Each structure stands twice: as C-alpha cells, then as structure tokens.
Amino acid sequence: MLANNRVPRALAAPEPTWSVETDVVILGSGAAGLSAALALRPVREVVLVTKDTLDAGSTNWAQGGLAAVLDPNDSLENHVSDTLEAGAGLCDEEAVRTLVTEAPTAIRYLMELGAAFDPGESSGEIALTREGGHSHRRIVHAGGDQSGAEVQRTLDESVRLAGVQVVERAFALDVVIGETASGQRAVAGVKVAMLDRNGGVQSVGIVYARAVIVATGGYGQVYASTSNPPAVTGDGIALALRAGVEAADLEFIQFHPTVLWSGSEATGQQALISEAVRGEGAILLDAAGQRVMKGVHPQEDLAPRDVVASAISRRMAESPAGVSDHVYLDARRIENFEERFPSITASCNAAGIDPTSELIPVAPAAHYVCGGVKASLNGETSLAGFFVVGEAACTGVHGANRLASNSLTEGVVAGTRVGRALSWELPAKVTVSDEDVDGELIDSYHRAALRSAMSRYVGVLRTPEGLESAARILGTLASNASADVVPTRKAFEATNMLTIAMAVVEAARTREESRGCHRRTDFDAPSRQWLRHLTCRLVDGKVEVK
Numbered sequence: 001m002l003a004n005n006r007v008p009r010a011l012a013a014p015e016p017t018w019s020v021e022t023d024v025v026i027l028g029s030g031a032a033g034l035s036a037a038l039a040l041r042p043v044r045e046v047v048l049v050t051k052d053t054l055d056a057g058s059t060n061w062a063q064g065g066l067a068a069v070l071d072p073n074d075s076l077e078n079h080v081s082d083t084l085e086a087g088a089g090l091c092d093e094e095a096v097r098t099l100v101t102e103a104p105t106a107i108r109y110l111m112e113l114g115a116a117f118d119p120g121e122s123s124g125e126i127a128l129t130r131e132g133g134h135s136h137r138r139i140v141h142a143g144g145d146q147s148g149a150e151v152q153r154t155l156d157e158s159v160r161l162a163g164v165q166v167v168e169r170a171f172a173l174d175v176v177i178g179e180t181a182s183g184q185r186a187v188a189g190v191k192v193a194m195l196d197r198n199g200g201v202q203s204v205g206i207v208y209a210r211a212v213i214v215a216t217g218g219y220g221q222v223y224a225s226t227s228n229p230p231a232v233t234g235d236g237i238a239l240a241l242r243a244g245v246e247a248a249d250l251e252f253i254q255f256h257p258t259v260l261w262s263g264s265e266a267t268g269q270q271a272l273i274s275e276a277v278r279g280e281g282a283i284l285l286d287a288a289g290q291r292v293m294k295g296v297h298p299q300e301d302l303a304p305r306d307v308v309a310s311a312i313s314r315r316m317a318e319s320p321a322g323v324s325d326h327v328y329l330d331a332r333r334i335e336n337f338e339e340r341f342p343s344i345t346a347s348c349n350a351a352g353i354d355p356t357s358e359l360i361p362v363a364p365a366a367h368y369v370c371g372g373v374k375a376s377l378n379g380e381t382s383l384a385g386f387f388v389v390g391e392a393a394c395t396g397v398h399g400a401n402r403l404a405s406n407s408l409t410e411g412v413v414a415g416t417r418v419g420r421a422l423s424w425e426l427p428a429k430v431t432v433s434d435e436d437v438d439g440e441l442i443d444s445y446h447r448a449a450l451r452s453a454m455s456r457y458v459g460v461l462r463t464p465e466g467l468e469s470a471a472r473i474l475g476t477l478a479s480n481a482s483a484d485v486v487p488t489r490k491a492f493e494a495t496n497m498l499t500i501a502m503a504v505v506e507a508a509r510t511r512e513e514s515r516g517c518h519r520r521t522d523f524d525a526p527s528r529q530w531l532r533h534l535t536c537r538l539v540d541g542k543v544e545v546k
C-alpha cells in the first residue's frame with residue numbers, strides 16, 4: 001500500500017434522519033463541559049452530548065487534585081511563576097494570571113456545589129499537598145487520591161439537578177458550517193451519531209445551535225502506553241481541524257513519569273502513581289538501587305514532570321542491572337499509605353505489589369496534552385460560534401509543559417467563563433451553507449499499529465529517524481481510508497486518532513529543539529529561535545504546520 005499524507009476531510013456516516021435546535025450544544029462531560037453547562041443553564045437552553053457515560057473522560061481519573069493558592073504563606077505571584085517556569089517560555093502570561101487569580105474562587109464554587117475536599121488539621125481548613133514544580137503546598141484533594149472522581153460526582157449531580165439536557169452515547173462527528181447575515185463563515189451546529197452499547201450507529205442527526213462548545217478532552221489514547229481512559233481519543237481537536245480551525249502546541253505531550261509498569265506487552269490505560277506520592281516523600285530508584293533524580297535537578301524527585309520523565313527514560317536506556325523498561329518508586333517510608341492513597345494501593349495490590357513493603361515498578365506514559373485547539377480562556381476560537389475549553393483547548397496556560405494539577409482547575413475556570421460569556425450574549429444567527437464533503441474512515445483495527453508507532457517513535461525522547469518512521473507508518477495507515485468502512489465509534493475514533501497523530505508527528509519533526517515536554521535527541525537544549533508556537537491546519541486533508 002502506498003503511503004498517503006492526507007486524512008479524511010469528514011467522518012463518513014449515514015445520512016442524518018433527525019434534527020433538534022437549541023441555544024448551545026456542548027460536546028463532552030468532563031470538568032470543562034459540565035462547568036460550561038452549569039454556568040449556562042439558568043439562562044440558555046443547553047444540550048450536552050457525550051459519547052459514553054457522563055464520567056468516561058479523564059476528569060473522573062484525576063488523582064492528585066486541583067491547584068489553587070489557599071495557604072496564606074503562598075501567593076498568586078508564586079503560582080504564576082511556578083506555572084511560567086514549568087511552561088518553559090511558551091506560556092501566555094495573561095492567561096496564566098487569569099487562571100491563577102480565579103482558581104481559589106473555582107475551588108470555593110465546587111465546595112458550594114457539594115465537593116468534599118479533604119479537610120486540613122484545623123477546623124474549616126482544606127488539606128493542601130505539593131506536587132512536582134510547585135514551590136508551595138497548594139493542591140486541594142479529595143478522598144486521598146480520588147480528587148477527579150469527587151469533581152466529576154459533584155458536577156454530574158449539579159448538572160442533573162439544574163435540568164441540563166444530557167444525551168449519553170452520542171458521538172460528535174463534524175460541525176455543520178453556515179454563514180452569518182454579514183457573510184462571515186460560522187458554525188451552525190454539529191452532526192451527531194447515536195450509538196448502541198457496542199458502539200454501532202443507531203441513527204445520525206444534527207443539533208443546530210447558536211454556539212458549539214467543544215470539551216472533549218485530550219488525546220492520550222493516541223499512545224499505546226497512557227494513563228488516559230479509552231474515551232480520550234482527540235475527537236474534538238480532529239473535528240476542529242476538519243472545520244478549518246487551527247490547533248497549536250500539539251507536540252507538547254506530557255508524559256507522566258510514573259504509571260504502574262505492568263509488563264512490556266501492556267497496552268491501554270495504565271494505572272497512575274500520582275506525583276503526590278513523591279510529594280509525600282517517595283523516591284525513584286533504578287534496578288541497581290541508585291537514585292534516579294539525585295543531581296539531576298535541585299528539586300530532585302519533585303522536579304517538573306518533563307525533567308523527571310526524561311531522566312527516567314535516559315536511565316532506562318542505560319539499562320541498569322539489565323532492566324531497560326522500568327524503574328522503581330520507593331514509597332515504603334510513607335506513613336498511612338493505604339489511607340492517603342486508597343486507589344493507588346488498590347491498583348498496586350491488583351498487580352500483586354504491596355507498596356508499604358515493596359518497590360513499585362513504574363515507567364513514563366502519555367498523560368496530558370498541553371496543546372489543542374487555539375482558543376482564549378473564554379473558549380473563543382477563530383471560527384464564529386465555535387468554542388473550545390478544557391484539555392482540548394490550547395489557551396497558553398500550559399506552554400510547553402503543564403504544571404501539575406493546573407488542568408482540572410483550568411477546566412472549571414474556562415468552562416465557567418465560556419458559560420457566563422454565552423449567557424450574556426449568543427453569537428449571531430447562522431444560515432447553513434453547502435460545504436458538504438465526502439466522508440471517509442479508517443478501520444478500527446489500525447488503531448493498534450498507530451498507537452504502538454506513537455509510543456515507540458514519538459515518546460519522551462524523540463529521534464529524527466524515529467519521527468520519520470512514525471510519519472511513514474501513519475502515511476500507510478492513511479492510505480487505507482475509504483468511504484466503505486462500516487461507521488462505528490471505534491472507526492470514528494481511529495480516524496480522529498490518525499488525524500491527530502499525523503499533526504503531532506509533523507509538529508515534532510518541525511520543532512528542532514528540546515523544550516518542555518518535547519525532547520529531541522538531536523537538539524538537546526531549547527533554542528532562542530524556537531521560542532514560538534507551531535500551529536497546525538488541515539488544508540484539503542493535508543496537515544500543514546507553521
């Protein structure tokens with residue numbers, strides 16, 4: 001099969017047989033989508049479509065917590081400077097300041113909605129922990145290491161109580177494009193496939209709306225080795241690219257330094273061993289018992305994630321004591337480990353490891369995407385009526401590397417901001433224009449080859465030859481796109497994953513430096529000339545990086 005460098009310009013699906021009309025349609029039900037729905041609901045008619053159950057995104061899995069300045073000994077300025085430092089020169093300082101300033105209010109808002117964050121030692125206080133890259137204790141957590149589940153539970157209940165119309169197992173395919181009275185290209189709605197329990201398509205319809213908010217999360221599943229749940233396949237970013245909207249910073253993928261290593265053949269979502277474990281004193285050791293982070297960074301085991309992930313990858317490459325695919329986390333000295341980290345204890349126990357008496361085998365895995373659709377912290381993009389929030393957006397808050405626990409906070413802050421803005425004013429009415437393009441899909445069984453190529457060649461340390469190989473493999477997969485593939489959730493996702501993977505590889509090939517979480521073996525330092533963003537667009541199905 002000849003390689004192809006074009007991806008489908010639309011997802012192939014059956015003809016729409018129904019339509020509904022609303023003020024705002026939200027795609028996705030994590031922290032960002034639910035926060036937007038809650039802020040909108042008192043004023044606007046909202047339909048929230050989500051491709052699985054409400055809690056299928058990353059939000060439900062977050063362990064560490066939410067970053068916010070709540071300790072009187074800390075300051076907003078400290079949080080801003082820690083975020084800028086982690087972002088390695090590519091953060092938008094204004095967006096960072098807005099996020100940091102609104103973060104404490106976002107925490108209090110979640111508490112008003114009923115979120116039970118872990119209490120501190122004195123009455124009325126919230127417990128705060130530290131994570132990598134934070135100069136102070138400022139991470140609010142719940143249920144020890146079940147912070148995301150508490151945020152998801154709180155927002156799920158609030159959205160249901162507020163009467164938001166939620167449609168589960170509804171897959172957003174592509175936007176419908178229209179034109180405003182002044183002739184401006186704008187979004188008129190979104191095409192949605194209703195799925196059965198096995199991911200087959202029951203029907204396709206169109207939700208017409210004055211505004212479409214994409215809150216579909218990141219694209220960790222593009223990698224074989226990831227902490228992300230199966231739903232996180234980059235759908236919203238691929239949809240935005242097909243709609244002609246620019247994405248940015250796609251090459252900056254944060255690899256969590258420590259997911260539970262579950263054998264060299266493991267694929268799919270892998271259990272995270274939160275940074276908070278190192279925050280409480282655990283240290284990284286190689287198979288020869290030597291400390292991995294000693295002398296690498298002043299903050300040693302609590303250095304920013306990119307530093308820790310790349311130190312682990314380099315140490316694994318040296319194959320100490322003959323072990324080249326994992327290192328160990330020594331958490332044996334942490335008191336009350338089971339109480340403080342119940343989910344992590346359960347994951348370790350399920351793998352036959354007792355973290356209180358044994359070393360935990362760990363390795364880096366794709367965890368968080370710093371890039372996404374270019375948007376402001378209010379969700380605005382270059383396309384009228386089209387808004388993007390949460391992990392799917394690139395707002396400049398994370399730059400080249402996200403500071404731990406800033407993303408749940410961002411989801412709540414940006415979701416609420418876009419909701420408030422659209423409560424005040426909806427975009428102009430749009431007439432549907434005829435921009436219909438023929439859809440294609442790639443078969444879902446290509447996912448395995450795609451994911452393994454990305455993990456193998458586009459991981460923590462990137463070589464020019466590896467990136468070249470990844471591009472070749474993806475090109476071959478793209479040449480399998482056809483209008484005849486049976487439309488299913490898995491095939492829609494595979495096609496979106498291919499689109500994203502091609503854009504990530506192109507951006508990673510273009511950025512000839514190492515910065516933040518993009519590390520090239522042939523350019524081992526950041527370069528002043530690269531102190532800028534790369535943007536990606538699809539032009540006739542071909543990825544263009546600038």
Ligand SMILES: Cc1cc2nc3c(=O)[nH]c(=O)nc-3n(C[C@H](O)[C@H](O)[C@H](O)COP(=O)(O)OP(=O)(O)OC[C@H]3O[C@@H](n4cnc5c(N)ncnc54)[C@H](O)[C@@H]3O)c2cc1C
Pocket residue numbers: 027028029030031032033049050051052053054055056057058059060061062063064065066067147148170171172173215216217218227228229231232233235236272367368389390391392404405406407408409411
């Ligand atoms: C294991 C783990 C631990 C983490 N720990 C932390 C932490 O401690 N602190 C922190 O700040 N961040 C953490 N993160 C990151 C954080 O959880 C995410 O960045 C954040 O939850 C993203 O929220 P979101 O609302 O943007 O997307 P998500 O929560 O991922 O939600 C996306 C939603 O979109 C839906 N969707 C996707 N595609 C479609 C489609 N085509 N049509 C319709 N619906 C669709 C999904 O089903 C889902 O409902 C962690 C992530 C993981 C995986």
